Amino acid sequence: MFDLVNLINEPPYALPQKLKEQLYIRALSDITKHHYLKCAQYKKIIDMLGCHTEFNILAEVPFIPVRLFKEYELLSVEKSEVVKTMMSSGTSGQSVSKIFLDKVTAANQTKVLTKIVSSFIGVKRLPMLVIDTHLIVKDRNLFSARGAGVLGFSMLGYDVTYALNEKMELDLDRVEQFLKKHKDENILIFGFTFIIWQHFYKTLEKLNIKLSLGNGILIHGGGWKKLLGEAVDNSVFKARLNSATGLSKIYNYYGMVEQTGSIFMECEMGYLHSSIFSDILIRDFKDFSVLPPGQQGLIQLLSLLPVSYPGHSIITEDIGEIIGADDCRCGRKGRYFMIHGRIKKSEIRGCSDTYESIE
Amino acid sequence: MSNGLNYLVGKVGMELNPRPLRPYDPLVCDFLSQLSVALFADSQARRYPDVMSFAFWCRKANLATLKDNFSSEHLRLGVGYAFHIAPSNVPINFAFSYAFSLLAGNCNVVRVSSKDFAQTEIVCRLITGLLEKPLYGRIAEMTAFVRYGHDDEITGHFSSGCNARIIWGGDATISSIRRVPAPSRSVEMAFADRYSFCIVSTTAILNANESELNKLAKAFYNDVYLMDQDACSSPHLIVWMGDADLKAAQHKFWHRVYEEVVSNYDLQPVNAIDKYTMICEKAIELDCVVGLERNGNFIYRLQMNGLPDKVDICRGRYGLFYELKVTNLNVMARLVGTKFQTLTYFGFDKAFFCDFVVQNNLLGIDRIVPIGSALDIGVIWDGYDIVSTLSRVIDIQ
Numbered sequence: 001m002f003d004l005v006n007l008i009n010e011p012p013y014a015l016p017q018k019l020k021e022q023l024y025i026r027a028l029s030d031i032t033k034h035h036y037l038k039c040a041q042y043k044k045i046i047d048m049l050g051c052h053t054e055f056n057i058l059a060e061v062p063f064i065p066v067r068l069f070k071e072y073e074l075l076s077v078e079k080s081e082v083v084k085t086m087m088s089s090g091t092s093g094q095s096v097s098k099i100f101l102d103k104v105t106a107a108n109q110t111k112v113l114t115k116i117v118s119s120f121i122g123v124k125r126l127p128m129l130v131i132d133t134h135l136i137v138k139d140r141n142l143f144s145a146r147g148a149g150v151l152g153f154s155m156l157g158y159d160v161t162y163a164l165n166e167k168m169e170l171d172l173d174r175v176e177q178f179l180k181k182h183k184d185e186n187i188l189i190f191g192f193t194f195i196i197w198q199h200f201y202k203t204l205e206k207l208n209i210k211l212s213l214g215n216g217i218l219i220h221g222g223g224w225k226k227l228l229g230e231a232v233d234n235s236v237f238k239a240r241l242n243s244a245t246g247l248s249k250i251y252n253y254y255g256m257v258e259q260t261g262s263i264f265m266e267c268e269m270g271y272l273h274s275s276i277f278s279d280i281l282i283r284d285f286k287d288f289s290v291l292p293p294g295q296q297g298l299i300q301l302l303s304l305l306p307v308s309y310p311g312h313s314i315i316t317e318d319i320g321e322i323i324g325a326d327d328c329r330c331g332r333k334g335r336y337f338m339i340h341g342r343i344k345k346s347e348i349r350g351c352s353d354t355y356e357s358i359e
Numbered sequence: 360m361s362n363g364l365n366y367l368v369g370k371v372g373m374e375l376n377p378r379p380l381r382p383y384d385p386l387v388c389d390f391l392s393q394l395s396v397a398l399f400a401d402s403q404a405r406r407y408p409d410v411m412s413f414a415f416w417c418r419k420a421n422l423a424t425l426k427d428n429f430s431s432e433h434l435r436l437g438v439g440y441a442f443h444i445a446p447s448n449v450p451i452n453f454a455f456s457y458a459f460s461l462l463a464g465n466c467n468v469v470r471v472s473s474k475d476f477a478q479t480e481i482v483c484r485l486i487t488g489l490l491e492k493p494l495y496g497r498i499a500e501m502t503a504f505v506r507y508g509h510d511d512e513i514t515g516h517f518s519s520g521c522n523a524r525i526i527w528g529g530d531a532t533i534s535s536i537r538r539v540p541a542p543s544r545s546v547e548m549a550f551a552d553r554y555s556f557c558i559v560s561t562t563a564i565l566n567a568n569e570s571e572l573n574k575l576a577k578a579f580y581n582d583v584y585l586m587d588q589d590a591c592s593s594p595h596l597i598v599w600m601g602d603a604d605l606k607a608a609q610h611k612f613w614h615r616v617y618e619e620v621v622s623n624y625d626l627q628p629v630n631a632i633d634k635y636t637m638i639c640e641k642a643i644e645l646d647c648v649v650g651l652e653r654n655g656n657f658i659y660r661l662q663m664n665g666l667p668d669k670v671d672i673c674r675g676r677y678g679l680f681y682e683l684k685v686t687n688l689n690v691m692a693r694l695v696g697t698k699f700q701t702l703t704y705f706g707f708d709k710a711f712f713c714d715f716v717v718q719n720n721l722l723g724i725d726r727i728v729p730i731g732s733a734l735d736i737g738v739i740w741d742g743y744d745i746v747s748t749l750s751r752v753i754d755i756q
Contacts (some may be wrong), residue, residue: 043644048642048651048661065636072643285628288635289656298628317632343628 001034002027004108004304012115012275013332017325020334021058026278027304028061028312029054030175035310038076042310058281060292063300063315066258069097077102077308088145088257097257102308109261109305111278113152116265118161119275119332121217121250127182128157129175129216131191131200133164146222146259147194152260153190153219162201162348163191170203179212186215192222193252196241197232204244214246221253221263225342234270258311259303264337265332272322274334278303282322282337283315293322296340317343361694362512367471367483368490369503376500377522379437380464382750383426387461390489390498392419394503397485400620404481405625408585409451413482416545417458425462425738433752437464438546439522441749444470444514444536445549446527449590450478453504455736456525462738466501473506514539521545523749548748550591550741553700554671557582557730558688561601561608563706575705576615582703584624585734587677591741592701592726592733595674596681597660598691601706605684609652617654620678624657630677631656637679645673652682671698694720699723700741703730 015023033053035042042064046053051062068074075082081102088097101109137154154160161178165171179187191200196218204211212248218241224233232240234240238250254272255263262278274280281290282297291297306312319340328336364371380387398404398414405411415421441460445453453471460467471479483504490499507513518524519538523546526536534550541547557579567575583593599605638659642648647665659679666673666683673681687693692715702712702724712727724740728735738745 044642044648045639048638048648050650064639065632067632067636071640162706285631285656286626288631298632315632315635318628319628343632345629 002030002304004112007276008108008111008115010276011317012119012277013273013334015276016333017335020276020279024058024302024304025055026041028302030059031304031307031312034307035076035312039074039310041072041074042076053314058279058302061302061313063313064310066097066256066314066316069099069258069309069311070095070206073098073100074311075100076310082308083134085150086145086257086260086343098262099257099311100309105306105308110152110155110308112261112275112305113263114155116263116277117153117156117219118276120219120265121186121188125156125158125159126186126188126217127159127178128154128188128190129161129178130154131163131196131220133166133168134162135166145260148257148260149192149221150190153188158187159192164195165189168195170200170201172209175211186217187213189213189216189218189247191218191220193220193224193237194222194226195238197227197230201241201244205240209244211245214248216245216247217249217251218247219251219253219265221255223342224339228341234266256301256313256314256316259301259306261305262303267328267332267336269328269330271328271330271336271338273328273332273336276334277305280320280322280335280337282320285343289313291322293324296321298343299339319343363510364505364507367479367506368487368657369499369502369505373503373660374500375466375468375503376497377438377440377466377520379439379466379750382431382435382437382463383429384420384464386495386497387464388419388422388426390462390495391417391458392422392483393489395419397489398482401481401485403477404485407450407478407481410478410481412735413451413454413458416455422462429738429746430608431747433751434465434755435747435752437466437750439465440520441465441467441523441525442470442517442521442541443467443525444527444532446529447474449470449527449586450474450476450484452527452736454478454482454631456527457502457504459467459738459745460523460525460749461498461501461507463746465523465749468503468505469515470514471504471506473508509535511539518545523548525749526550544596546748548743548745552698553591553741554674554698555594555701555703555733556596556598556670556699557703557705558598558600558707559608559612559730560598561603561605563601564608564612565603567611572611572615575612575730576619578729579616580619580623581731584620584678587630588675588679590734594680594701594703594733596666596670596683598688599682599684600686600688609682611650613654613658613660617658620657621655624678626657626677634659634675634677635680635724637676641673666694668694670694678694688715689719692721695719695721695723699725701726701728701733703728703733705730 012270036046036053049062055061082100083103084101084106086099137151163175241247252266253263264272264274267273279302281300283300284291284297296319299316299318302313320337322335322337325335326333393420395414443456445456453469455468457469478586489495518541526533529552587667615727647663648661650662650666652660660682663681663683
């Protein structure tokens with residue numbers, strides 16, 4: 001049986017894709033078999049699909065849709081072994097994903113996250129500024145994706161300071177004090193893309209304040225959906241934050257609550273990278289066949305971390321494109337890719353749902 | 360009261376004339392056949408197959424046939440004033456609903472979908488044009504098309520004094536509208552959520568020649584994919600029956616349907632994900648799912664070794680089917696409840712179904728039509744004879 005322990009001390013971006021795939025074919029066969037035996041719902045799906053649990057190529061690894069975690073409690077361990085339940089932050093009215101973590105999976109998430117991020121910020125802990133409110137981590141029993149993200153990244157820092165107050169307003173005094181205290185150090189800044197934009201950047205812009213974050217490293221994630229509505233993409237985001245704060249090291253990451261820990265970090269070239277802990281395939285929506293680099297399709301995510309729930313291979317609702325493998329100019333091995341946004345919702349046809357209101 | 364209320368045909372404060380005509384009144388038939396002519400002549404209307412099928416339905420010859428078939432021993436008049444809640448998602452149904460009720464002899468207020476369908480605009484424009492002619496002054500007094508949001512006050516206004524209320528659009532809509540009272544004597548026609556299925560003969564498929572098979576595949580495509588399988592008469596369950604080889608028949612049929620779907624259907628990424636999610640849900644929920652056959656992401660066929668007691672949970676979207684082999688259709692009888700609407704078929708004769716429905720004393724199945732006719736709405740629909748239901752009998756002895 002594959003054990004992550006054997007991998008955890010390896011450098012996260014040193015394995016060439018070909019060797020990685022050999023490793024993954026064996027590891028994912030083991031992990032798939034584990035979930036097949038331990039999760040009754042997962043077994044039913046695999047049986048229905050008529051899939052094997054022993055693979056010859058990566059493309060054979062079956063995937064389940066992320067939405068399934070919103071509708072079912074999928075576990076591959078006894079419920080008594082669950083130490084943490086993570087919830088996606090769905091907007092009001094939407095159902096949320098529930099992800100069940102046992103001790104091993106939870107610990108691996110933290111270790112892997114640390115491992116990946118240290119490739120960007122170094123292994124030394126840095127003073128950390130969180131662009132969010134402390135309320136987000138208050139209830140530790142039910143982790144929202146936002147809270148879990150903040151807590152996960154907090155492991156990488158010390159003197160963790162929250163830049164926003166309970167009302168999600170910028171607490172300028174606190175931020176300036178923090179900056180004064182750590183003025184000669186590198187600092188880690190973490191937050192969610194939309195919150196940084198809406199509650200941090202826009203306030204600075206409105207008040208016409210320039211902060212001095214030249215020695216900061218910003219890591220942010222959580223999706224662009226809301227920002228794209230305001231025509232803010234990654235390059236606009238970087239440029240505007242840079243002009244307001246002097247920040248030059250800004251890294252976006254891509255990841256989902258279903259695969260917490262094994263995130264995909266944006267490199268210095270602007271591409272998202274898979275580490276040794278995860279991989280990505282792009283599939284044609286017309287038949288789910290695997291697409292070569294350069295073609296856009298649905299993103300399938302593979303992660304070696306999920307043991308307590310069957311989230312090791314999921315098909316997302318995001319559209320992406322693999323750029324290449326092993327040859328990014330940043331020097332990291334493995335696949336690197338770009339995200340092109342979320343799939344569009346379709347117009348519902350048919351007989352039901354007549355009496356809708358005009359919004 | 361004016362809050363969000365728009366008139367697409369007619370105007371605020373217009374006087375409606377609720378005095379009924381006889382069913383198939385010559386003026387009504389003439390008006391609808393002129394509407395048919397106008398629709399055929401309109402370049403915009405011609406772009407919409409559903410508008411064309413409405414135009415084809417209300418052409419002069421068809422109305423004459425319908426009139427001949429409408430044999431009432433009794434004297435009849437319309438019930439008076441009918442209020443329609445048209446479905447939001449089937450663009451052309453509002454026009455059919457109006458035409459059926461007008462043929463019954465009624466004056467009508469039709470609440471159209473709040474969605475901006477081009478079909479709504481086209482039909483309303485041409486109706487308005489015709490109603491401006493003095494010849495159709497009487498019809499103008501019987502016609503209003505309105506659009507408004509979810510507003511019980513406006514629904515209450517149009518429901519007060521109605522002699523019939525026609526509600527399209529499923530269970531949730533019906534219970535929402537029923538909270539708003541209508542007069543005690545008012546006739547209520549509610550088109551609820553329904554379930555439809557299909558039966559195919561293995562023998563007939565294997566005997567079908569190229570052109571028959573082509574025709575069948577096109578017909579099946581229309582039944583299912585034109586409305587993303589979400590029309591109440593689109594089939595979800597495909598029952599196979601017959602002595603011929605099942606696998607060979609399935610292969611022959613689905614292969615040709617696949618060719619049809621690939622060349623005509625605009626599959627969206629979100630549809631593929633929705634469908635894939637659905638089969639995973641069904642695998643979890645239904646023990647009788649034993650496998651999956653698929654033609655790309657265009658056709659998914661869940662293989663069943665039985666059916667759950669509530670068959671109508673076996674639903675698909677965008678081309679997802681449940682396939683079952685039976686040796687005798689009577690095994691379905693136990694499962695057919697009031698939710699069942701349309702049974703489409705290939706390779707059987709009418710007498711076979713007559714026996715099936717009557718001998719099993721079925722509570723459901725209101726329509727049994729050949730594959731390809733699932734969406735063909737008419738004055739007989741959902742178990743109602745609509746023109747009869749929307750008219751009253753005057754008993755003179």
